Amino acid sequence: MACGTSPVETSGQMVLPQATCHKPGRFHEPQATRHKLGSCHKPGLFHKPRATRHKLGECVEEEFEMTSPHEPTNTHILSHRFSYLRPGSLNEALALLKDHADARILAGGTNLLVDMKLGKAKPAEVIDITFVPEMRGIEERSDGVWIGALTTIREIALSRFLWTSYTALAEAAAAFGSTQVAMRGTLGGNVCNGSPASDTVPALLAFGAEAYLMGSDGERMVALGDLLAGPGQVKLRKGEILAAARLPKVAPGTGSAFLKISRVHADLAKVSVAARLSRDEAGRASSVRIELGSVGPTVVRARKAEAALAKQPMSDEARLAAAQQAAAEIEPIDDVRSTAEYRRKATAALVHDAVLAAWSRTEMEVGVGPRGEPPKAPLRDVPSLAVDAEELVDISLTVNGETMEIDVAPNELLLNVLRERLELTGAKYGCGIGECGACTVWMNGTPVLGCLVFAVSADGADVRTIEGEAANGPLTTLQQAFIDENAFQCGYCTPGMLLMSKKLLEEIPQPSEEEIRDYLKGNHCRCTGYASIVRAIEKAAGGMG
Numbered sequence: 001m002a003c004g005t006s007p008v009e010t011s012g013q014m015v016l017p018q019a020t021c022h023k024p025g026r027f028h029e030p031q032a033t034r035h036k037l038g039s040c041h042k043p044g045l046f047h048k049p050r051a052t053r054h055k056l057g058e059c060v061e062e063e064f065e066m067t068s069p070h071e072p073t074n075t076h077i078l079s080h081r082f083s084y085l086r087p088g089s090l091n092e093a094l095a096l097l098k099d100h101a102d103a104r105i106l107a108g109g110t111n112l113l114v115d116m117k118l119g120k121a122k123p124a125e126v127i128d129i130t131f132v133p134e135m136r137g138i139e140e141r142s143d144g145v146w147i148g149a150l151t152t153i154r155e156i157a158l159s160r161f162l163w164t165s166y167t168a169l170a171e172a173a174a175a176f177g178s179t180q181v182a183m184r185g186t187l188g189g190n191v192c193n194g195s196p197a198s199d200t201v202p203a204l205l206a207f208g209a210e211a212y213l214m215g216s217d218g219e220r221m222v223a224l225g226d227l228l229a230g231p232g233q234v235k236l237r238k239g240e241i242l243a244a245a246r247l248p249k250v251a252p253g254t255g256s257a258f259l260k261i262s263r264v265h266a267d268l269a270k271v272s273v274a275a276r277l278s279r280d281e282a283g284r285a286s287s288v289r290i291e292l293g294s295v296g297p298t299v300v301r302a303r304k305a306e307a308a309l310a311k312q313p314m315s316d317e318a319r320l321a322a323a324q325q326a327a328a329e330i331e332p333i334d335d336v337r338s339t340a341e342y343r344r345k346a347t348a349a350l351v352h353d354a355v356l357a358a359w360s361r362t363e364m365e366v367g368v369g370p371r372g373e374p375p376k377a378p379l380r381d382v383p384s385l386a387v388d389a390e391e392l393v394d395i396s397l398t399v400n401g402e403t404m405e406i407d408v409a410p411n412e413l414l415l416n417v418l419r420e421r422l423e424l425t426g427a428k429y430g431c432g433i434g435e436c437g438a439c440t441v442w443m444n445g446t447p448v449l450g451c452l453v454f455a456v457s458a459d460g461a462d463v464r465t466i467e468g469e470a471a472n473g474p475l476t477t478l479q480q481a482f483i484d485e486n487a488f489q490c491g492y493c494t495p496g497m498l499l500m501s502k503k504l505l506e507e508i509p510q511p512s513e514e515e516i517r518d519y520l521k522g523n524h525c526r527c528t529g530y531a532s533i534v535r536a537i538e539k540a541a542g543g544m545g
Ligand SMILES: Cc1cc2nc3c(=O)[nH]c(=O)nc-3n(C[C@H](O)[C@H](O)[C@H](O)COP(=O)(O)OP(=O)(O)OC[C@H]3O[C@@H](n4cnc5c(N)ncnc54)[C@H](O)[C@@H]3O)c2cc1C
Pocket: 104, 105, 106, 107, 108, 109, 110, 111, 112, 113, 114, 149, 150, 153, 175, 176, 177, 178, 181, 184, 185, 186, 187, 188, 189, 190, 191, 192, 193, 197, 198, 199, 200, 236, 240, 241, 242, 243, 266, 267, 268, 269, 433, 434, 435
């Protein structure tokens, strides 16, 4: 494999084939304190825990007993118990996978936790690879661009390099349904979830991407399309992990585009299309590739549509012919998101428009994509940890500036701990499966959905909740603007809206209305106060400017 590295926008030391030693490393004994569930003074998940708090900067320890006048609410909806294994390196992850071949890998968890909550996945062990540093980052090399499997969707959406050379992929990431989900969800998770509606997959296929797979028995490169076996199924061998994707270099005169139709912005595709083509010296389309999402059991390559365009002078007739071919060569289904008939018609329209956009980009500079800052990489040097399904383990959390130790079971969620154990009820329980944004808090400077983060994964994290805003002082400019503009009615969505808006203004101090609406697309207001929320954010931006 050729080397010649020229790093571009790397947020980690990505493991690449020639640099890899995949001998399983020693899995360190965890150092955390643990208790067997029910075997000590702590009767169960909702015992009244004793916590140790440290005020930041003062180092004063204060023992206190947390009590709750309330019974637990239904925020604790993950009843399935599992062992939690946290490797600190790729070698450790591979060693764990060798020993626990049926374990489920947890990357961002935006699919896996939802499946576990809905009872679709019941793994005995979960291997949390969040802190594996070697699998993150975007690197340009002599043989193309390598993207680590743990690279987040938001990092891809904000990569200027990808917008310039692999536009359809960046566009697919930018089309993701919710900002919080894109900040936590990963490329590897999007591929390995095996959904025909996964946004990055048609784009990866359009560029002829390969998957770099690692197992304790070795490594292999396969065409990414060969991994896809059907809805929710990928052909990974036992104990294998997707470490990275490689996209071959694009030829000069190449343009690409990704288009998606969904019921609302914050949703999976009804239909998606990725098109990539090159312009030859005679002004004809060459090397055409069209991939269709959500219209079959896996992403479908539209070969007849490609043939209708290849080696032809580009014209609207050629595009319409390709669109008709694409609609004719798919077999979509009726489901909760759409009907087969609509999907067929939408496919034709999207193929026409995606080819048009891709063609125009063969000779036109592409813009730099959305503004914003990619989420911070997770903490480094997090020690390995193994917690049995029946155990409680002490984790350390700094919440709104106070550091405390809390004992949690592997299946407890950050939202539970905040609301029920620490009585910080500002973060709300809405849907429980990542779709409403009511549970948004900040973790290590990045907004996360508390309902989709295991508390044990948050060990060592700096967490900010709405209670930390203006805790002992005047309201923040944003809070005041929400009041001035009547940007809440029942107030249920407001803590999540405020914490997302705060991050938006940190990333883009003067956002346009379109940017505000896009950034907040994963935060739902059941009172539909969106217009006043947008006004409040614009007002706060003005006040801050
Ligand atoms: C509200 C909401 C909106 C969403 N919107 C979109 C959208 O618009 N478009 C879209 O495509 N998806 C969407 N999703 C789905 C999901 O967010 C993405 O598929 C995301 O990229 C998954 O990444 P993850 O890291 O969270 O995966 P995880 O949930 O951690 O993992 C997903 C699956 O892949 C496996 N896995 C993860 N990483 C690896 C690896 N490196 N090697 C082997 N196996 C691995 C896991 O075991 C699991 O089976 C949405 C989800 C939610 C909850």
